[in-house]
Amino acid sequence: MKTGFTLRNVHFKNRVFVASGTFGYGDEVQNLVEVGQLGGIMTKSLSWKPRDGNPPPRIAETPSGMLNSIGLANIGVHAFIEKKLPYLRTLDTCIIVNIAASSVQEYCDVLGLLNEQEGIHGFEINVSCPNVKEGGLSFGIDCDRTAEITSRLRALTEKPLIIKLTPNVTHISRFAAAVKDAGADAVSVMNTVIGMAVDARTRKPRISTTTGGLSGPAIKPIALAKVYEVAQSVDIPIFGIGGIMTAEDAVEFLLVGASAVQIGTANFIDPSTGVTVAQGIESFARQQGLNDIGELVGALDARRDFSVLQSWL
Amino acid sequence: MTLCNADVTGVREVAQGVYVLSFRNPEVARTVLPGQFLNLRVHEGLDPFLRRPFSVYRVEKDVVEIIFQVIGKGTAILAGKKRGDVVNILGPLGVPFGIGGEFTKAILIAGGLGIAPMPILGEHLRKAGKRVEIFVGARTVGQLALHHLKSPHVATDDGSRGFHGTVVALVESYFKEHPQTDAKVFACGPTRMLEAVSRFAQASFLPCELSLEGEMACGIGICQGCPVERINAERRYALVCTEGPTFDCTTIRLREA
Numbered sequence: 001m002k003t004g005f006t007l008r009n010v011h012f013k014n015r016v017f018v019a020s021g022t023f024g025y026g027d028e029v030q031n032l033v034e035v036g037q038l039g040g041i042m043t044k045s046l047s048w049k050p051r052d053g054n055p056p057p058r059i060a061e062t063p064s065g066m067l068n069s070i071g072l073a074n075i076g077v078h079a080f081i082e083k084k085l086p087y088l089r090t091l092d093t094c095i096i097v098n099i100a101a102s103s104v105q106e107y108c109d110v111l112g113l114l115n116e117q118e119g120i121h122g123f124e125i126n127v128s129c130p131n132v133k134e135g136g137l138s139f140g141i142d143c144d145r146t147a148e149i150t151s152r153l154r155a156l157t158e159k160p161l162i163i164k165l166t167p168n169v170t171h172i173s174r175f176a177a178a179v180k181d182a183g184a185d186a187v188s189v190m191n192t193v194i195g196m197a198v199d200a201r202t203r204k205p206r207i208s209t210t211t212g213g214l215s216g217p218a219i220k221p222i223a224l225a226k227v228y229e230v231a232q233s234v235d236i237p238i239f240g241i242g243g244i245m246t247a248e249d250a251v252e253f254l255l256v257g258a259s260a261v262q263i264g265t266a267n268f269i270d271p272s273t274g275v276t277v278a279q280g281i282e283s284f285a286r287q288q289g290l291n292d293i294g295e296l297v298g299a300l301d302a303r304r305d306f307s308v309l310q311s312w313l
Numbered sequence: 314m315t316l317c318n319a320d321v322t323g324v325r326e327v328a329q330g331v332y333v334l335s336f337r338n339p340e341v342a343r344t345v346l347p348g349q350f351l352n353l354r355v356h357e358g359l360d361p362f363l364r365r366p367f368s369v370y371r372v373e374k375d376v377v378e379i380i381f382q383v384i385g386k387g388t389a390i391l392a393g394k395k396r397g398d399v400v401n402i403l404g405p406l407g408v409p410f411g412i413g414g415e416f417t418k419a420i421l422i423a424g425g426l427g428i429a430p431m432p433i434l435g436e437h438l439r440k441a442g443k444r445v446e447i448f449v450g451a452r453t454v455g456q457l458a459l460h461h462l463k464s465p466h467v468a469t470d471d472g473s474r475g476f477h478g479t480v481v482a483l484v485e486s487y488f489k490e491h492p493q494t495d496a497k498v499f500a501c502g503p504t505r506m507l508e509a510v511s512r513f514a515q516a517s518f519l520p521c522e523l524s525l526e527g528e529m530a531c532g533i534g535i536c537q538g539c540p541v542e543r544i545n546a547e548r549r550y551a552l553v554c555t556e557g558p559t560f561d562c563t564t565i566r567l568r569e570a
Contacts, residue, residue, distance in 0.1 A: 021536075021537075022535060022536070023535055024534060024535040028533055028534045028535050028555075029533065029535065031314055032314070032316055032533075044537075050548070052548070052549040052550055053537060053540065053550065055540070055542075056527065056528065056539070056540050056541070056568060057528045058528070058537065058538045058539070058540065059528050059529070059530055059536065059538035059539075060528065061361060061362055061363045062362075063360045063362075064359040064360045064362055065362060066362060066363060066530060068536070068538065070536075070537045070538065073537045073540070073550070216359075216362055217359050217362075245359070265530075267531070267535065268363065268364070268530035268531040268535070268536050269354060269362075269363065269364060269530075269531075270316065271531070271533070271535070272316075
């Protein structure tokens, strides 16, 4: 069974990754997960300087999901290179470093410094964090700024450059088209959906920033629609993200056009979800008589014939 | 640390709406230390979605116990578990209470469900040769769960049992009669109570550790969901799950309740 795929000049052993911010820097979960069975790890977002993150409460559970407002708490790029990268280099999987910044120059500085380091296979650019005042979503909802960041970063690296898009726009496919034109190798679809949770008794919002990013199975149908929208109109590889808990969830993303998937919030419940999903996709493909998991990508049967629909009972 | 299903051996109501759930897991039973917690997945469904953290209450041979009050969807499911059901456990997690050191007497202060880590803590302290004095506060007598606590001093807000007032006021009155110099304070309970304990311990020049709660998802430091503000530190926040849940009271600033 062929499980892997290639992006630019990097071969990934399979199509299952762990999403930024849900797997730390890999070392926290080393006793719980065989990370060598993942296609790759998207690291926690890095900025130039360390960031404290937002005050508590930062998370709230919602039906089949959670709301977060971490605020990009991270150790900063220098501490990452010194303290985390040596461990990540020892792992038998690809390391995609996620970068978040407050200015175009900061994105360039962080990527420029990381691009010189050994053991980094690619970059994912977070232009879509809903929980910080500076940068973040203010870039991600502006098509021209997103394209500008992409082309500036493209000029700095030959490694795969993936732009992580926000669903909090009217037409996500326009952003995918813009970053493709600016030289991106792939897009991650999608970051969290802006949401809110309220405690009726205390009359307070449940997280300190009032609104935050919704994730988990609650957003899976939205994510599938966003991936489908991009896949229908832009020829660019897509990392599908949004509420994947099982191999079947992941296959749904491949069918609507994702080339790979990222496991996010599920890691908080079981950090080995990605490994289970990778194995599950492989056995699903085998059952379907396929030779290459890539045969599932974009293989949605969109004919208007629903006689094969299973009952929901 | 283990992540696995564990067989429930029983659930019993020990006070009004307060339950003890026991399950069999030799690894946790053998390795868990006082103040550490388990992150429990209460079922395989998606709502409630996240794991829930619980202090370990007691260990007996291969069986581990947690104690909880039914306050929402997750705890309602746990209270309905039967012998033979499973819970999915992740743990033991977190930094245990510091039970070593020079002190000879341990002052344990619990408010409400803050009794959760006290039976296992008392047991380990006694094994370490410490004398243990435990103070327990609750709103009313029906909510007191005093099992497995040796000769507890009791306070209730409504005076329905023991001292009429807060548990910290009870500790203060006890200290007036029995001044302590060679003691260490261990406390768990609501934030406002922990603030009062912290003020009291610092005014009495006693070392003091608090066990905190925090909204957390993963329990292992990856979601960054459970910060607590640190005092005079380079980093503004510590994580309750990996750097706590036990903290020296002089190192952190408690959040307003």
